[in-house]
Amino acid sequence: MENQYLNLLDRALGLDGPSEPWPLSGRVVLIEDCVETSGSFVLHQLVKRSLSPTSSNVIIFVAFANPFSHYDRILRKLGCNLVTQRDNKRFIFFDMLMLRCPDVDKGKSSEGGLVLLYEKILKTICGLPGDKKDYVTIMMDDISLVEVAANGGSDYVLDFLHYCHSLTSEFDCSLIMLNHEDIYSSMERPTLILQMEYLADILVKAEPLSTGLATDVHGQLTVLNKGTSHRLGSSGNKIHNFHYKVKENSVEYFYPGSRV
């Protein structure tokens, strides 16, 4: 019934199956973008999907880049009221804009902020009522800023991410992260992004068109769905590639050249 509302991205992410259990639970989604093209709209789309009235998901949104008002305005235009959802305890927002892990030189204290953050997330999940505990989505809007907060200690960030990753197996929650790919393209061995890509079950890449900017095509998405061995049916990697155009109240996805 709902299938007609699904777009190409939903299908590529595997959201076209039955909505119970949540198709993304237990999986890690990594969104990569670059200076020219922002991939944050994928996050917005996933927030909207997760909070749709038919599902009973709970989102823990850890914001490093933008305040609540920013997301509230965007999601309201997409038809989803975050304030109401926050009051219903379905959308839990951590404002981490001012996160700063002090004193990188003194070793352990730099980890401090991130350990606290992890404990906060864990506590929130444990505090949820039993029926909601199974459908938790953790979203982080900019991992590169965590690195900055940790003063470049990418090991601490990796530890933090591994801890968060362990939650996906422990509570079967899904982890959705955004990072900027082009930061690492000039590094020799960018451990952080490589490990993140390894951990990810689904990789979404937003890139500008190679032919330059256009008003009616804002960029292209490449979705690599690494498939799940423990689920029926699909196996092996699936790559989807399509163009998109971002609008205020929706995002249009289409195959290259298929638009009239």
Added chain:
Amino acid sequence: MKAAQTPHKKEVPCVFGRPPQLPITKIIRLSAALLARHRRCSTPTAALSLPPRVCSLRPESLSCRLSTIYSWHFTGKTKLCSVDAAMATTKPRLSSFSRNLSAVSSSQTPGVKCGPNGTMFVSSGIADLDKILGGGFPLGSLVMVMEDAEAPHHMLLLRNFMSQGLVHGQPLLYASPSKDPRGFLGTLPSPASLKHDKSRDRESEQEKGLRIAWQYKKYMGENQPNFDSHRDNKQDYCNEFDLRKPLERHYFTRQRVNCVGIQDSKNLAALQEHCASFLAQHQRNDGSCALAGRIAIQSLCAPQCEHSNMDWEMLSFIKSLKGMVRSSNAVVVITFPPSLLSLSSTKRWQHMADTLLSVAAIPDEDKELAKLLSGYQDMVGLLNVHRVARLNTQVPLILEATTFSIKLQKRRFLVLECLNQAPVDGSSGSSYGTSGSCSGSSKAGTLDF
């Protein structure tokens, strides 16, 4: 109420009674005038003479207003469908309404203008840049300017930005790696006197009248709906600055101007404290629109500063600055020379920026470039727009062009123009694509023509 409407009753039906013969624009404008009268707008004539462009499309508001006009005057007499059809075709002309709104709101606080998505703009000090960015720098955003390592073009942007703030009476925090940061205030340009303004306006109008490709006039600028709407209140919102005239003294004394030298301090902690205390005074309160603050930081990673080799410290400074400014009524402009940073650091800095610009000088005697671009003699440099701040929205702003030439008009006024390809051979006409503000001053082009 009814008595007030009767005088109009006579004239209007004859206008609307035969919609097919009347151009749609006329209908819209007439109804705008009507609306202005009914709403007891202070200046109904202004509504009449509005240029038919848009700043933001608000079809729903117009259509409802129009239909109210309709129901007042022509119930039963006209075909509503024709106007509804007109709505669809004339979307770009609805602007007149929302602009009035912005004019009203801007009168509350000088130098601040309401934009879409609940944002508020302050001017960059360059009218053309405001137009390009769709209104100016939004409050709460971080603007980064990538410097040309060999030329001081970023100073042009900084100066105009700071001057504009001072003219509006907005508090300013300026940080610079130079020995005497306060001395920089002496180089700020002064707003041009009214005489200059008028002469320029008249000139540009004349140019409009003498446009060669006049038949294409109606197509020009249609894709840049935001741009012309700021013309009217330019006087208030964005001044024109005369780069040869220093800013008068009384502007500095009228309000607090904070100057910080960052050369001698060991790390960025001092600067961060300055910024934090500055921004704390500009916290955003709901509803009330207090005075906007401006922070200008010049060459943050300049090599003479001790912190210049501490990549992460600078990044976390920018990050916390961005976090603070998001919740305050202020704009931060940071310039930095990207060539001094490593590639990945540069990318990180770029990701931090809400609005990302870069400036580049052009060589004096580059014959090949001079052949390619018209008006090369008047150019002083190039400005690149990499990214435009998108607060509270997910839709990216795709510009018609991202590279603009920086020109000095009469050696005094800073203007930005689209790059125009020079005519290849003498017989072909001048290239297309000049925007309304372009002065078409290319000597070579006119001679060839």
